[in-house]
Amino acid sequence: MYYNHNSLIFLNGKMVKANESVTDLYSQTLHYGYGVFEGIRAYKTESGTQVFKAEAHYERLKKSCELVKIPFNWSVSELVEATYQVLKANNLSDAYVRPLVFCSPNMSLTRPNEVSVMICAWEWGAYLGDKQLRLTLSSYCRPHPRSLHVEAKVCGHYVNSILATTEAKDNGYDEALLLDCDGYLAEGPGANLFFEKDGILYTPKLGNILPGITRATVLELADKFGFEVQQGSYTPEDLWEADSAFYCGTAAEIIGIESVDEITFRKDWNNSLGKQLQEAYSKLVRETTKVSRQ
Numbered sequence: 001m002y003y004n005h006n007s008l009i010f011l012n013g014k015m016v017k018a019n020e021s022v023t024d025l026y027s028q029t030l031h032y033g034y035g036v037f038e039g040i041r042a043y044k045t046e047s048g049t050q051v052f053k054a055e056a057h058y059e060r061l062k063k064s065c066e067l068v069k070i071p072f073n074w075s076v077s078e079l080v081e082a083t084y085q086v087l088k089a090n091n092l093s094d095a096y097v098r099p100l101v102f103c104s105p106n107m108s109l110t111r112p113n114e115v116s117v118m119i120c121a122w123e124w125g126a127y128l129g130d131k132q133l134r135l136t137l138s139s140y141c142r143p144h145p146r147s148l149h150v151e152a153k154v155c156g157h158y159v160n161s162i163l164a165t166t167e168a169k170d171n172g173y174d175e176a177l178l179l180d181c182d183g184y185l186a187e188g189p190g191a192n193l194f195f196e197k198d199g200i201l202y203t204p205k206l207g208n209i210l211p212g213i214t215r216a217t218v219l220e221l222a223d224k225f226g227f228e229v230q231q232g233s234y235t236p237e238d239l240w241e242a243d244s245a246f247y248c249g250t251a252a253e254i255i256g257i258e259s260v261d262e263i264t265f266r267k268d269w270n271n272s273l274g275k276q277l278q279e280a281y282s283k284l285v286r287e288t289t290k291v292s293r294q
């Protein structure tokens, strides 16, 4: 599904066949989750393939590496260029792009001697589907910001996400909603949360969540529409009283939430602020912002 015998990936400056590229089983990333990644989308636009907010994603990759002391040996523009190369080589336009920075063999808990970067891409539909989601509050909380750099997209952090999604699905829900370690609403396993109440949008403030690039785009769009948005610490009770809610993320894009633990939002998604943002987002990512490189 992710690759076939023709697929090419970018690995340390070269295009190589996906099915012939290997990694060392003694990699620090494999053993300790000590690596950093990104999730990016490319869209087909009138003037060719455009990678949405490519620079912002590679800036976050760089920042994530800096926060966890993994050397970042590339420039943002070089990796953006490499992303277009991968898309072109695999003849992809609407695609999901996955850059990964991973470490050399090192069984001790020290800095890696050598790091690698790979970028792969594949066709991927909406990650959480297109139906409104039935969520459940997770029994897991997001990692404590004094234990880990929660704002970094570090491989190992995603064990928390996998546990939460698996628990939610095992209990018959589409996805989980996690609180932070203080009991305030945080985010989904792979998406940020917004909710609407009396015409105002609310979203958990930065600090205990991943600073989503889609979240930032939603804030820009809301500003353009003149929607009021508040960022703060909110409780599950605040959410029960909301009129509507949605998740946003690169893979999930913008997706409405039908209910949380069987408590259904009262507003029809089609009349919500989220729906307007969903449509605007879908248009924005397909807009031609610069001359295509393909």
Ligand code: PMP
Residues within 6 Å of the ligand: 039, 161, 187, 188, 189, 190, 191, 192, 209, 210, 211, 212, 213, 214, 215, 248, 249, 250, 251
């Ligand atoms: N929170 C988490 C935990 C995520 O993994 C993601 C996906 N990267 C998001 C939020 C949304 O971030 P973005 O909009 O940058 O994809």
